[in-house]
Amino acid sequence: xPKTPTKPSPSPTSERLRFSTAxxxxxxxxxxxxxxxxILELIKNSYDADAxxxxxxxxxVHIKGGAIRLVDNGIGMTAKEIRNGWLIVGDSIKSRSExxxxxxxxxxxxxxxxxxxxxxxxxxxMITRPKSEPGxxxxxxxxxxxxxxxxxxxxxxLAVEREKAPMGTSHGTEILISQLPTPxxxxxxxxxxxxxxxxxxxxxxxxxxxxxxxAEEFAELEQLAHEGYFTECEFHLIAKLDxxxxxxxxxxxxxxxxxFAAKHADxxxxxxxxxxxxxxxxxxxxxxxxxGEWFAASMKQTTLAALKKWLDQxxxxxxxxxxxxxxxxxxxxxxxxxxxxxxxQHQELRPSTNNSLGCVRIEDPVGVFQQKTDRLGFxxxxxxxxxxxxxxxxxxxxxxxRRKERERKKKAATEQVHHEKKAAEQQMEAAxxxxxxxxxxEVAAAVKKMKSVHAVEVELKDETAQLYFTLGTxxxxxxAFAHQTKVxxxxxxxxxxxxxxxxxxxxxxxxxxxxxxxAVKRIHLEAGAIYSFSNVTLRxxxxxxxxxxxxxxxxxxxxxxxxxxxxxxxxxxxVERDYADGEPRVWCPRAAFEAIFTNLFTNSxxxxxxxxxxxxxxxxxxxxxxxxIAGDTVRIRLQDNGPGIERLAIEEIWLPGKTTTEKGTGLxxxxxxxxxxxxxxxxxxxxxxxxxxASFTITLPLKT
Amino acid sequence: MPTPTLSxxxxxxxxxxxxxxxxxxxxxxxxxxxxxxxxxPAPNLNRLKAYLANQRINLVICDHHLSQxxxxxPYFGAQAIAESYRHGIGGILVTAYERDDAELSLxxxxxxxxxxxxxxxxxxxxxxxxxxxxxxxxxQKHQLTRERVPHRTIMTVQRVDVRGxxxxxxxxxxxxxxxxxxxxxxxxIPVKLRSAAKSGxxxxxxxxxxxxxxxxxxxxxxxxxxxxxxxKAKAILGRP
Numbered sequence: 001x002p003k004t005p006t007k008p009s010p011s012p013t014s015e016r017l018r019f020s021t022a023x024x025x026x027x028x029x030x031x032x033x034x035x036x037x038x039i040l041e042l043i044k045n046s047y048d049a050d051a052x053x054x055x056x057x058x059x060x061v062h063i064k065g066g067a068i069r070l071v072d073n074g075i076g077m078t079a080k081e082i083r084n085g086w087l088i089v090g091d092s093i094k095s096r097s098e099x100x101x102x103x104x105x106x107x108x109x110x111x112x113x114x115x116x117x118x119x120x121x122x123x124x125x126m127i128t129r130p131k132s133e134p135g136x137x138x139x140x141x142x143x144x145x146x147x148x149x150x151x152x153x154x155x156x157x158l159a160v161e162r163e164k165a166p167m168g169t170s171h172g173t174e175i176l177i178s179q180l181p182t183p184x185x186x187x188x189x190x191x192x193x194x195x196x197x198x199x200x201x202x203x204x205x206x207x208x209x210x211x212x213x214x215a216e217e218f219a220e221l222e223q224l225a226h227e228g229y230f231t232e233c234e235f236h237l238i239a240k241l242d243x244x245x246x247x248x249x250x251x252x253x254x255x256x257x258x259x260f261a262a263k264h265a266d267x268x269x270x271x272x273x274x275x276x277x278x279x280x281x282x283x284x285x286x287x288x289x290x291x292g293e294w295f296a297a298s299m300k301q302t303t304l305a306a307l308k309k310w311l312d313q314x315x316x317x318x319x320x321x322x323x324x325x326x327x328x329x330x331x332x333x334x335x336x337x338x339x340x341x342x343x344x345q346h347q348e349l350r351p352s353t354n355n356s357l358g359c360v361r362i363e364d365p366v367g368v369f370q371q372k373t374d375r376l377g378f379x380x381x382x383x384x385x386x387x388x389x390x391x392x393x394x395x396x397x398x399x400x401x402r403r404k405e406r407e408r409k410k411k412a413a414t415e416q417v418h419h420e421k422k423a424a425e426q427q428m429e430a431a432x433x434x435x436x437x438x439x440x441x442e443v444a445a446a447v448k449k450m451k452s453v454h455a456v457e458v459e460l461k462d463e464t465a466q467l468y469f470t471l472g473t474x475x476x477x478x479x480a481f482a483h484q485t486k487v488x489x490x491x492x493x494x495x496x497x498x499x500x501x502x503x504x505x506x507x508x509x510x511x512x513x514x515x516x517x518x519a520v521k522r523i524h525l526e527a528g529a530i531y532s533f534s535n536v537t538l539r540x541x542x543x544x545x546x547x548x549x550x551x552x553x554x555x556x557x558x559x560x561x562x563x564x565x566x567x568x569x570x571x572x573x574x575v576e577r578d579y580a581d582g583e584p585r586v587w588c589p590r591a592a593f594e595a596i597f598t599n600l601f602t603n604s605x606x607x608x609x610x611x612x613x614x615x616x617x618x619x620x621x622x623x624x625x626x627x628x629i630a631g632d633t634v635r636i637r638l639q640d641n642g643p644g645i646e647r648l649a650i651e652e653i654w655l656p657g658k659t660t661t662e663k664g665t666g667l668x669x670x671x672x673x674x675x676x677x678x679x680x681x682x683x684x685x686x687x688x689x690x691x692x693x694a695s696f697t698i699t700l701p702l703k704t
Numbered sequence: 705m706p707t708p709t710l711s712x713x714x715x716x717x718x719x720x721x722x723x724x725x726x727x728x729x730x731x732x733x734x735x736x737x738x739x740x741x742x743x744x745p746a747p748n749l750n751r752l753k754a755y756l757a758n759q760r761i762n763l764v765i766c767d768h769h770l771s772q773x774x775x776x777x778p779y780f781g782a783q784a785i786a787e788s789y790r791h792g793i794g795g796i797l798v799t800a801y802e803r804d805d806a807e808l809s810l811x812x813x814x815x816x817x818x819x820x821x822x823x824x825x826x827x828x829x830x831x832x833x834x835x836x837x838x839x840x841x842x843x844q845k846h847q848l849t850r851e852r853v854p855h856r857t858i859m860t861v862q863r864v865d866v867r868g869x870x871x872x873x874x875x876x877x878x879x880x881x882x883x884x885x886x887x888x889x890x891x892x893i894p895v896k897l898r899s900a901a902k903s904g905x906x907x908x909x910x911x912x913x914x915x916x917x918x919x920x921x922x923x924x925x926x927x928x929x930x931x932x933x934x935x936k937a938k939a940i941l942g943r944p
Contacts, residue, residue, distance in 0.1 A: 380903045487721070490800055493824035494727050501734060501829050508734070515730045522723050572775075612771040619775060647868075 018152040024089075024119070024144075035184070036192040037327070037376075038117030040199055042070050042175060043211045044324060045114060049074030049173065050102045056196060057214040058189065067121065067178035075101060076130035076171045079138055079160050086126075087140070087158065089115050105322040105365060119144060122179035131171035137163050193218040198318060199325050201359055203228060209323075221313065229307050233286040235259070235351075235402075237358075239267070239394035240282050245275035249394055251401065260401040267397045278386040279368055283394055285317065285358035287351040317358040317391075321369055321378075328376055330359070337391050342399075348406075349399045360391065403655050414677070459548065462678075466546040466589050469675050473595040474537050476668040480602045484570050485533045488526035495519040495526075532566035539563055540598065545591035550703050552583045553634055556590065557625060560597045571605050573621040580627045584634045587703035588679050595675050599668035600638050600696055607642035607693060624691060633681075633699050642693035650685055676700070709833055710737030713762035713840075717741045718784055720767060720776035728765055728798065735833040737763070745770070745777045749787045756793055763836050764788045764795030768805060780809050786816035794839030798823050798832070806919035807872055807887035814922035818842040818852065854910035854924060855879070861905045864890065873901050880913040886921055893926045900928055 039056060046054040051074035060066040077086060098106055118124045124142040139161045146156045196213045202225040212218065230236070231254060239249035247268065250261040265273045288307060289295070295304045317337055318330035328334045335341070335353050343350040362369065368383045378384050432443050502509050502516045509516065540563075561568070561575050568575060586593075601623065608621045618641065626637045645653060654673045656666060669685075676683045681700040689695025715737045719725040722743070729739035746755040756764070766781030777784070785795035796819040801810055810820070819835035821827050841847040859875040862885055866872075871890040880886070893901055901907065910925040 382902075385902070486800070490824040491721075491723055491727065494724075494827050497824075497828045498727065498730055498734070512730070512734065515733065518726060519730065522726065525723065571772075609772065612769065621775075 018154055021147040021150060021153055024115070024147060024153060035117075035120055035188060036195040038114075038120055039068065039070070039192060040195055040327075041114050042117045043196065043199060044107045046070070046072035046074050046173070046211075047104065047209050047324060048100055048106050049076070050100045050104065051172065052209055054209070054211045055214060056192075056212070058184070061180060061184040061189070063183050064181065065178075066180045066183065067176060068180070069177075070175045071172065072174075073170065073172040075132070076128040076173055077138065078130045078132060079162065081130075082128070082138060082140060082160050086114075105363065107322050107324040118142065118175075118177060120180060121177035122181060123177075125176040125178070126173070128173040129165050129169060129171045134171075135165050137165040137169070139163060189215060190217050193221050194313070195327075197221050197225060198314075200323060201318070201320055201325075201361070202314075203230070224310060224313055227302075227306070227310055229288075229302055229310050230286055231255075232288060232302055232307060234289040235285075235287045235398070237285040237287070237394065237398050238282070239284075239390070241276055241278065241280050241390060243280055245277055247276060247390060247394070249397060251398055259405070260398070262397055262401075267393050269393050269396060276386050276390045278383045278390070279362060279364045279366065281360060281362040281387070281390070283317075283358070283360045283391055285351060285356055285395075287356040290355050311354065311357060315355075315357050316353045317356075317360065320359055320361045321364060321371075322362070326371060326378065337388075337395065339395070342395070349402045350395070360387070362387075400652070404651075407655070411677075462548065462589070463546045465678070466591050466595075469595045469671055469678075470540055470546065470591045472667055472671045473598050474540050476599055476671065477536065477540070477602055480606050480668075481533065481567055484567060485530060487570070488529040491526045492523050495523050529566065529570070536563060536566065540591070540594060542591075545594065546589050548587060548589045550585050550587050551590060551593065552585050553627060553636070553700075554579050554583065556593045557597065557627070557636070560594050560601075563594070564598060564601050567605060568601070568623075571608060571621065573605060573608065573623060576622060576624045578624065578626040580629050580634070582629070584627065584629055585703050586634065586679070586700045588700075592675050592679060596672050596698065597638070599672045603668055603694065604638075604640035604642055607640065607644075611643045622691060629702070630699070632702050632704075634702055635697055635699050637689075637695065637697045639689040639691045639695040640693035641691040644688040644693050645685065646687070650687060653685060672696075672698075710735045710763075710836065712736065712738055713836075714738045714740055714760055715763045715765060715836065716756065716759060716761040718745055718764065718766040718770060718777065718781060720770045720772060724767065731827075731829055731832050732765070734829045735836070737836075743776075745784075747778070749779055749783060752784060752787050753791045756788060756791065761788075761793060763840060764793060765832075765836070766795060766797050766799075768797055768799035768801050768810065780813070782810050782813040782817060786813040789816035789818075789843055792843060794818055794836070794841075794843035796821060796832075796835045796839050798827055800824070801919070804867065808867065808870055808889055810919060811888045811922070812892065814920070815924050820920065851915045851920060852912050853914060854912050854922070855914075856908060857911040857913055858906060858908050858929065859911075861901050861903055861907060863903045864901060875907070877911065877913065880911070880915075880921070884918060886918050888921075888923050892923050897926055897928060906934070 043054050043056070049072065051072035054070065054072040054074075057069040057071075058066065059069065061068065100106065122144050124140075124144075126140045126142075127137055129137040140158060142158060147153065150156055193213050193215055196211050197218065199211055200207065200209060202222070233254055236252040236254075237249065238252070239247065241247055246264040248261075248263055249267055251259045253259050264275075268274065288311065290304065290308060290311075292304055295307075316330035316332070316334065317339070319326045319336075329336050339350065339356070340352050340354075343352040368381075369387075370379045370381065371377070372379055428447065432440055432447065435443060499516060499519050502512050502519075557577070557579075561577075604623050611618065622641045624637075624639045626639075628635045628637075653669050656670045673683055676698055679700055681698060683696060683698045685697075686695040710732070715732045717725055717728045717732070717739060719728060719741075725741040725743065729741050732739040740759055740761060742755075746752045755761075764785060766784050768781040770777040770779065770781055770784075781797055781799060785797060788795045795817070797810075797817055798821045799805075800823050801820075810817070814820075818839035821831055821835055838849060842849075842852060857877050857879050859877040862874040862876055864871050864873050865887070872887040873890050873893070874885045874887045876882075876885055890898055890901060893907070897907075906929045908927045908929055909923045911921060911923055913921070915921050
């Protein structure tokens with residue numbers, strides 16, 4: 001088929017893409033969420049221009065038509081810099097790794113925030129005196145109403161006027177934003193004052209740049225910041241990352257005394273302690289104890305109310321990137337480190353945003369961290385994830401150390417009391433020995449009487465303590481076996497529904513007579529199982545068990561196994577016994593013994609269940625108990641063939657709240673350790689014993 | 705008497721609790737099926753196909769945790785159903801699962817589980833019968849109920865949680881719910897796309913968004929949004 005001849009096309013015209021003036025509104029207003037954000041961007045420009053000070057003045061902003069004036073002593077701009085930088089929206093001349101003439105790393109970017117600020121008023125007057133052209137100033141005036149009458153942005157011409165600078169003026173830039181369309185509220189001014197004060201770390205010693213707001217609100221805040229109650233803190237955490245991504249940390253007390261110190265491997269929670277892939281940084285946190293009693297007792301220089309007021313204003317953990325603050329980290333209600341959530345789990349060991357103040361300082365010379373276009377936070381990159389990992393792990397480490405310290409103090413206090421008691425008894429006996437025989441007899445009788453009264457008192461206290469241990473054990477057991485109790489209940493519910501179907505129609509009943517009688521039989525069996533489970537709780541709570549007496553260990557072990565039989569059978573677990581010869585006895589309340597072994601059995605059964613939930617089947621479940629006599633002690637070893645202790649350091653398993661199983665309370669092994677120590681024994685654990693699973697060895701003094 | 709509709713179909717019952725096996729057998733009979741209580745089950749999933757063929761099984765009922773009490777089977781019920789699905793036999797899960805199961809071990813195989821009955825609340829003759837027939841229709845006749853039809857869905861990753869040895873990706877899908885987060889294992893995403901699952905990032909997957917309950921959602925066919933489209937969106941919205 002012949003081709004149709006094509007008509008010659010007209011020669012192409014040269015066109016340009018132009019932007020509607022509506023874009024100005026979109027970019028300037030939508031990307032700058034609040035007035036203070038825009039003004040902060042102007043201050044950051046001053047910082048980038050090497051200014052050492054920048055002053056913001058508000059003129060009549062309480063009413064419509066007010067003005068904002070910003071003055072800095074930076075290097076100013078030449079006409080070329082105004083044209084190629086200041087007047088281009090969205091294209092900052094600043095590169096992320098570029099530095100200012102004085103060596104500052106740039107903190108402003110894109111020029112969008114500046115646009116937002118300039119559009120706060122209807123008119124802008126900018127005067128800049130470049131350092132490179134002494135005696136000269138440039139002036140640019142922008143009347144935004146001019147943009148309302150044209151279609152595209154390029155249609156409005158802006159003049160850059162060159163003038164002689166007035167006498168006595170030095171280099172720098174002045175920006176006057178006038179004819180504000182809406183009045184500012186008191187809260188807007190307060191927010192701006194806080195934002196300007198916190199733009200640079202107000203507590204840092206090195207202040208090479210100072211931004212000030214000429215307003216009463218700012219002066220008050222600045223005064224408050226200068227109060228600086230850091231010396232009143234309870235703990236001061238200093239965690240650092242070096243150039244290679246290796247961490248180190250220390251915690252100091254109020255007076256500066258170093259309490260704990262850590263190297264990289266102590267802080268990192270992850271396997272093989274990988275380095276943190278991010279630039280060097282410092283994370284500091286001051287935690288305060290806001291308790292009236294502690295405050296009064298510690299002879300602090302300030303009042304609790306003053307400290308609280310200070311923390312209300314400056315609490316939270318702020319983030320300073322290249323020396324300048326990045327919002328919204330550390331703003332009121334911005335708990336970006338999840339400190340409050342973590343504190344809710346461990347009240348005594350964790351800081352919250354209400355009782356602490358801190359900052360993360362990152363220099364970031366290469367520009368790994370990038371701020372979002374709206375300037376609210378960093379883009380959540382892998383570097384930001386690493387930052388969170390570091391701060392989380394540093395806080396976790398501090399909590400771990402505090403917990404260990406608490407345990408150490410508790411143990412030392414108990415030992416101290418024992419020593420003091422023994423020394424006092426010896427002293428008293430020696431004193432009695434020096435008396436005349438007649439007096440000696442009388443005093444000895446009185447002392448004996450006092451001792452027996454004291455023994456009763458101690459026994460009553462022990463019983464109360466034992467009650468708590470027992471209640472704790474009931475709690476850990478209930479939590480571990482809640483699911484077990486639900487199984488028979490679910491069975492009964494299903495059988496009841498099926499029986500209704502059978503009974504609803506005589507023909508069906510006749511056909512399923514055998515099935516219906518089996519359903520009834522199952523209901524009986526399941527009810528029996530529920531009864532057995534509830535009986536465990538009741539038997540643990542029997543009052544008589546809380547009295548101390550001399551018990552044969554093997555009998556106690558057998559009875560505890562019998563008590564837990566419903567749970568052991570429900571989880572198809574066999575208990576193997578290998579007892580030492582003879583009948584060793586210990587002095588303890590039966591409830592204490594049950595608390596130890598109920599928690600250890602529960603621990604094994606939970607480990608079996610946790611492994612089953614991952615779909616791993618490892619053959620018949622076994623728990624092995626062995627007893628051996630060693631001098632005047634008995635060693636009881638309990639092992640299982642479960643998965644062992646994983647994902648938790650051995651020394652941490654005793655700490656309250658630490659668990660490796662989903663339903664564990666993390667209290668069972670804490671109770672075991674506390675009760676064993678109450679009985680003057682000790683307990684050791686192995687992550688993997690001879691059977692492959694966890695192994696616990698308890699040593700108790702024998703009572704002959 | 706209610707009309708039994710399973711018409712002598714042979715239904716295999718995988719359940720580690722003997723009494724529950726008996727209960728489910730009774731219900732299957734009540735539905736007109738032939739109950740085949742399985743004990744012991746195939747020792748591994750590779751042997752399951754042969755077992756189902758030898759026993760001439762038409763449908764399968766599984767509990768999810770098959771080793772809760774002891775060492776009944778070294779796999780999850782969800783895996784067994786997915787395996788039978790691949791061999792053209794429909795199955796359902798009858799289980800008292802928990803939230804963690806729903807986001808992890810159930811979600812991994814949810815695409816091949818036509819129906820899930822939560823016991824004991826939803827377990828009765830009528831529901832069991834409906835679910836089994838639905839499974840048969842989906843696997844053999846490829847007739848999916850509205851709640852099982854996948855749709856190309858965009859989602860925003862909220863965060864990635866660590867749960868034991870697994871990572872759970874938490875996402876929001878405004879097409880499904882504007883307020884409820886849904887989790888699925890990172891393992892569901894193809895290896896080369898996994899690094900994209902970060903807080904704030906966008907993912908696209910085939911999801912049955914007509915499902916009412918979060919535990920019924922499945923995720924399949926992951927892809928990343930077109931970068932050019934994303935760039936344009938960023939330019940317009942000014943947000944990353």
